Amino acid sequence: MNTMRTGLLMAALMGLFLAVGYLLGREQGMLIAFVMAAGMNLFAYWNADKMVLRMHGARQVDRQSAPEFYGMVEELSQRAGLPMPKVYIMDNPQPNAFATGRNPENAAVAATTGLLKLLDRDEVAGVMAHELAHVKNRDTLVMTMTATIAGAISMLANFGMFFGGRDRNNPLGAIGTIAMIILAPLAAMLVQMAISRTREYGADRGGAEISGQPLALASALAKISGAAHRIENRTAEANPATAHMFIINPLNGQRMDGLFSTHPDPRNRIEALSRMAQEMGAVEAAPGPWNAPASERTGPWG
Numbered sequence: 001m002n003t004m005r006t007g008l009l010m011a012a013l014m015g016l017f018l019a020v021g022y023l024l025g026r027e028q029g030m031l032i033a034f035v036m037a038a039g040m041n042l043f044a045y046w047n048a049d050k051m052v053l054r055m056h057g058a059r060q061v062d063r064q065s066a067p068e069f070y071g072m073v074e075e076l077s078q079r080a081g082l083p084m085p086k087v088y089i090m091d092n093p094q095p096n097a098f099a100t101g102r103n104p105e106n107a108a109v110a111a112t113t114g115l116l117k118l119l120d121r122d123e124v125a126g127v128m129a130h131e132l133a134h135v136k137n138r139d140t141l142v143m144t145m146t147a148t149i150a151g152a153i154s155m156l157a158n159f160g161m162f163f164g165g166r167d168r169n170n171p172l173g174a175i176g177t178i179a180m181i182i183l184a185p186l187a188a189m190l191v192q193m194a195i196s197r198t199r200e201y202g203a204d205r206g207g208a209e210i211s212g213q214p215l216a217l218a219s220a221l222a223k224i225s226g227a228a229h230r231i232e233n234r235t236a237e238a239n240p241a242t243a244h245m246f247i248i249n250p251l252n253g254q255r256m257d258g259l260f261s262t263h264p265d266p267r268n269r270i271e272a273l274s275r276m277a278q279e280m281g282a283v284e285a286a287p288g289p290w291n292a293p294a295s296e297r298t299g300p301w302g
Helices: 002-055 067-080 113-118 121-136 139-166 173-211 214-228 234-238 240-245 266-280
Strands: 058-061 086-090 097-100 108-112
Touching: 002 097, 002 108, 002 139, 002 240, 067 086, 067 121, 067 173, 086 113, 097 121, 097 139, 097 240, 108 113, 108 121, 113 121, 113 214, 121 139, 121 173, 121 214, 139 173, 139 240, 173 214, 173 266, 214 266, 234 240
Parallel strands: 086 108
Antiparallel strands: 058 086, 097 108
């Protein structure tokens, strides 16, 4: 159901992009819009992951530099049937995490130092399993494409502000062009956010299945969402276009599960995970190296 909904929303977003191109330049404008979208998506396909990781100051770690964290991701990847992704840590006090990459073979997962300090092992495993579910579902590519198309729509609308109203063949006229400049980017943003919220619910379920601990993920979401509104993520605030990638909205002041939120309300996600735990009968931790007794849990996360 989530996959079908995502496909319909992406088709609507692409249709909106072509419609804006047509209104600005008829068939030629629609063709230019299509070529522009293809070019921007091709660039994003190959470069978006590197740009985002660099933007957030992520440093790559390995088995030597972060043995526990790296080993956890490796174990979860095997459980998910995925290739081992690159593993990164961001020096950021806000607890959060994201995944990126054009496909499972070229994926990366990143967590903040704040997340590794705040959560226990089961909760960290739940969060990283959530990110691996994004990789498995190819959500990282979907969200990169939707963000690119939404940005292109805004670019076209701005282009129309300068040229659309002067074109005698423009079916909108001056007033219609102004309305399009305002409404088209807004509509694109709403569709992009709807896709993001849909994929988050899917990744929660997939992450709970990978880790075998939906309640640990629910506990992690409660802790992260509470801390995210108290601790500023300056890098995310400076680059709000990347907010949809994180497991919890990294921008302060966005608590509502409304049209303008990139993420579902954490309470709704926690309730869904609680219901899933009842269905699974998940009362004990799934086997894994992160579930050692408390007396045996030693060593830094990295």
